[in-house]
Amino acid sequence: MxxxxxxxxxxxxxxxxxxxxxxxxxxxxxxxxxxxxxxQDYYRPAVLSRFRAALDANGRPTAWENTYVEKMEPVEAPVIPYAVGARDIGAVSSPTHIPYGAWRSVDHSSHGFFVESFIDELAAAANQDPVVYRDSLLEEQPRLRAVLRRAQEESSWGSDLGPNRGRGVALQESFGSIVAHVVEVTVADDQVKVDRVVSAADPGFAISPDGFVAQIESGIIYGLTAALYGEITIENGRAKQSNFTDYPALRMSAAPEIEVHVINSGYAIGGAGEPGTPGIAPALANAIFDATGKRLRRLPIEGQSFNA
Incomplete structure (x- = not known):
């Protein structure tokens, strides 16, 4: 239990x-x-990823290059839902001799952060709205497009949030379910407050709707904790962190308002316990970019400066 x-x-x-x-x-x-x-843990493995892309005159990707540096070949790396043209995806193994193990949503968490952050960068380079840009690259992915559009609708995407505030989006398929997150933040003095998360989730069919929503909410909080604070540093062969004093978790007082909208699409039934986690970190980072103009390319977020 x-x-x-x-x-x-x-x-x-x-x-x-x-x-x-x-x-x-x-x-x-x-x-x-x-x-x-x-x-004495088996830690989530450290991962590095490098991206390059070519855009045509309309801002659409015509070439996509991606190299992972990880413990092993990441099985999710080739799974990119967007129409990005020619692809060159590779991986380089880099053993660290640090014990690693499974982590909620496994490699989907790092893969989602990389791809959804980079797609957001391409949208900015093309001077296009992040949701509209993603939507235009999902012409052959109607199920993902439907989830993205539901999140867009429920979050009132595009409405003015006011000064020092931002809104970010991310879309990720994992374990047979598709989840889109829209995150709203307030940023002041290099401090981030996560105000609201609006999610659309398609598990094919939610057998227990309340249970499914609870799992997505749990995955969101778990992912926010990791994105904001989750850092283990190794010094002289051991972890420096030891307790919640130096490895904090998101407190209830800092937890955002969360809305989860379930889509019963009729596809094969997917997972619930993990799909809420992968997209929350990139949605958060993209919201910070929207608020500050500063692009975050590493996690965790705590301790980073948001001056553009």
């Missing part, structure tokens, strides 16, 4: 418990302190 978010796929704690029970000759209950838990 309870959430593992990928950590339960590793059984080192079970082996440790068995060895200790064998040593003392009776059943035991092993409980790690939070400090032990944070410092």
């Amino acid at each position: 309870g959430g593992g978010f990928g950590r339960k796929s590793r059984a080192d704690w079970a082996v440790q418990t068995a060895l200790l029970a064998q040593k003392v000759g009776r059943p035991i209950k092993l409980i790690w302190t939070r400090e032990e838990d944070v410092r």
Whole structure:
């Protein structure tokens, strides 16, 4: 019972418990302190990605080049829903000798941040609205286009938010479900307040609508925590962070208003527990760009300057 978010796929704690029970000759209950838990983890792998693209006179991509530097070849890298012309996608392995494991939405989280951030950059380079630009590249993807348009409608996309505020969008398919997020932020003195998240989600068919919405909401909060604060630094072979004092989580007082709009499209039933996470970081970063003119190309966001 309870959430593992990928950590339960590793059984080192079970082996440790068995060895200790064998040593003392009776059943035991092993409980790690939070400090032990944070410092003995299998971490989300660090990933780097480089992009280049060519645009025609109308701002549409005619060529797309993308190289990943990661622990292994990212299986999601070739999966780009947009019509981007000729593609050259590759990967370079870069072992770090840091234990890595599954993380909620696995490689979709990094892939979504990269692609949806870069598509936003292309929209800006083409001097086009980010939603309109994405929509124009989804002519052969009616299901994704429908989700994007629903998020556009429900979020009142294009309405004026006022000074120091911004709105960003991201669209991601993962685990058979499609989710579009629109994030609204207020930025002042290099501090970000996430005001509102409006999401449209198509799982094919939501068997338990309330449960599905709860999972998407959970994925949003999980993704915002990682995007804002989620950093593990290794020094002298060990993690510096140890508890919520230096590895914070998003508090209820800082949580945004969240709306989730479910689309029952009739396609094959997809997942619920993970698809809410991948698109939230790029939508947040794109909202910060809209508010400040500063493009963020790394995570987490905390500690970065937003001066354009």
